[in-house]
Amino acid sequence: MDLIADRGRRVTVEELNTTKLLAHAAEQAKQRKFEDMLIVDVDAHHYESEHMEQILPFMENDVLKQLAMSGRAKGGRGAIMPQSVGYQDMGGRVTRYPLRSSEKTPGKEHRDVQIGHRWMDAMSVDYSCLFPTGMLSIGLHPQKEMEAELCWAYNRWLTEKVMPESGGRFFSMLCLPFSDPDAAYRQVCEFGHRKGVGGFMVTTVRPKVGVYENAYMKTYRAIEERGLVLSFHSGPAWGESTFQSCNRFLSAHALGFSWYNILHCTNWVVNGMGERFPKLPVMWIEAGLAWIPFVMQKLDHEYLLRPSEAPLLKKKPSDYMRDMFYSTQPMEVVDEVALQDTFRQMNAETQLLYASDYPHWDFDLPSTIYDRPWLSEKAKHNILGGTAARLFKLPPRNEGQKKNLERFGNLHT
Amino acid sequence: MAEQFVCKTAEFKDGDRRIVRIGQHEIGVFNHKGEIYAYSNYCLHQGGPACEGLTISAVEEHLNPDKTSKGLFFSDTQMNFVCPWHGMEYDMSTGECVSDRKMKLRKYKVTKKGEDLYVSV
Ligand code: FES
Numbered sequence: 023m024d025l026i027a028d029r030g031r032r033v034t035v036e037e038l039n040t041t042k043l044l045a046h047a048a049e050q051a052k053q054r055k056f057e058d059m060l061i062v063d064v065d066a067h068h069y070e071s072e073h074m075e076q077i078l079p080f081m082e083n084d085v086l087k088q089l090a091m092s093g094r095a096k097g098g099r100g101a102i103m104p105q106s107v108g109y110q111d112m113g114g115r116v117t118r119y120p121l122r123s124s125e126k127t128p129g130k131e132h133r134d135v136q137i138g139h140r141w142m143d144a145m146s147v148d149y150s151c152l153f154p155t156g157m158l159s160i161g162l163h164p165q166k167e168m169e170a171e172l173c174w175a176y177n178r179w180l181t182e183k184v185m186p187e188s189g190g191r192f193f194s195m196l197c198l199p200f201s202d203p204d205a206a207y208r209q210v211c212e213f214g215h216r217k218g219v220g221g222f223m224v225t226t227v228r229p230k231v232g233v234y235e236n237a238y239m240k241t242y243r244a245i246e247e248r249g250l251v252l253s254f255h256s257g258p259a260w261g262e263s264t265f266q267s268c269n270r271f272l273s274a275h276a277l278g279f280s281w282y283n284i285l286h287c288t289n290w291v292v293n294g295m296g297e298r299f300p301k302l303p304v305m306w307i308e309a310g311l312a313w314i315p316f317v318m319q320k321l322d323h324e325y326l327l328r329p330s331e332a333p334l335l336k337k338k339p340s341d342y343m344r345d346m347f348y349s350t351q352p353m354e355v356v357d358e359v360a361l362q363d364t365f366r367q368m369n370a371e372t373q374l375l376y377a378s379d380y381p382h383w384d385f386d387l388p389s390t391i392y393d394r395p396w397l398s399e400k401a402k403h404n405i406l407g408g409t410a411a412r413l414f415k416l417p418p419r420n421e422g423q424k425k426n427l428e429r430f431g432n433l434h435t
Numbered sequence: 436m437a438e439q440f441v442c443k444t445a446e447f448k449d450g451d452r453r454i455v456r457i458g459q460h461e462i463g464v465f466n467h468k469g470e471i472y473a474y475s476n477y478c479l480h481q482g483g484p485a486c487e488g489l490t491i492s493a494v495e496e497h498l499n500p501d502k503t504s505k506g507l508f509f510s511d512t513q514m515n516f517v518c519p520w521h522g523m524e525y526d527m528s529t530g531e532c533v534s535d536r537k538m539k540l541r542k543y544k545v546t547k548k549g550e551d552l553y554v555s556v
Contacts, residue, residue: 044517046482115489115522384521387481
């Protein structure tokens, strides 16, 4: 197959081979002796839209299932998932997008498991938290019952068909149908005990939903009681009114991923959710890090003057933010001094967790953390996997990792 | 000085490229309009295979004299090569990163010896 740009050269590529594409990542891992370091990727993705024929039969409601399956069938016209406009592949410059379907997976395991293991092995990632791709926009679905059905079907498929074939190396925080609080609660009760479920994830592209609504409290309580993690995963929504004046994907992407986490994190903190659920680990995913000091400073500044509007708070908003967890990617490595100060403000040594976001266009390698000269060894081990090992109760995969987990107090017993 | 045979010059046409290794050095060799360029294949962003992706004309925005935009156009003169990992673009003629020209890929010396093309460290 040829990759060709209209105004460029022909590049002949026989097929995508993730192992080959990431050969330099494997070199990095070897040079840095990552084998002895447990590395956990708390945000990696697969393209569930490529397996809808496997997923949709898990829908429960016959009428909605008929609508969804018919829409997917040859000649079907409608999309069943909200689609967002975007150019993630940068006009074909990020070649794994146009080449994706050419990758061969001759093994017995599910295709997504085989491909996943290739990038994990290249990066020396031991465990990956697998998230969907298209479903990150599920919060924009106009029908809450369809959202609940699609999340249900995906969660069953993932826990029954995909993760069991990963040799325990994939886990997930399952997608919650947040537009329907009762359905979200039911899915926590139904799936919370399943193998590989480390928690539940709310897609934050939901401009009109308040995370403080009373209807959600039983769901948060249920997640907390089970010792699981509640995460919020951001995304872009170029078509949404806030971003309609952005004329470049760069702008909508940079702002969108930050904005939706800023919005819901602010509501979470100001409404005293940290006081209501002090034992619930909460994680904010895929917004990078630059927004965190911004929100900390803005909220502390306003709270100082207006405590009457946040009466549940017993400490500064930034203190609650430092109680929560954040994933690294896409880490803004453009100004080391600013980045170092961001790490300081958020207590990165204990609150930050490495994420690759692979195979998406702006993925980060473990070296983005390991190579920061100002990070202590303990911080590197914690961020790359130790903190996640504690949160998700993940065991070491070799003796070297065990020693390092013990050394930094991260061995789960 | 270590030297590595790349290929026969007759087999290296306009638009072709080769990736060669000299010890720890991985080098991308391009033929662009008859000029031969050789750059490090380690991207300055996160170490991806900088020379193994698309080559594509630079994008320009053209302005009218009154500063209104005419829109986006492909350059007629500047060709870039693109790291396939995250899309960082490098100027074919200099090896500079297009978005920050202070970042520059290491350039290697290319020599023709009779019919053969060599790159050296
Ligand atoms: S490693 Fe080359 S663009 Fe990121």
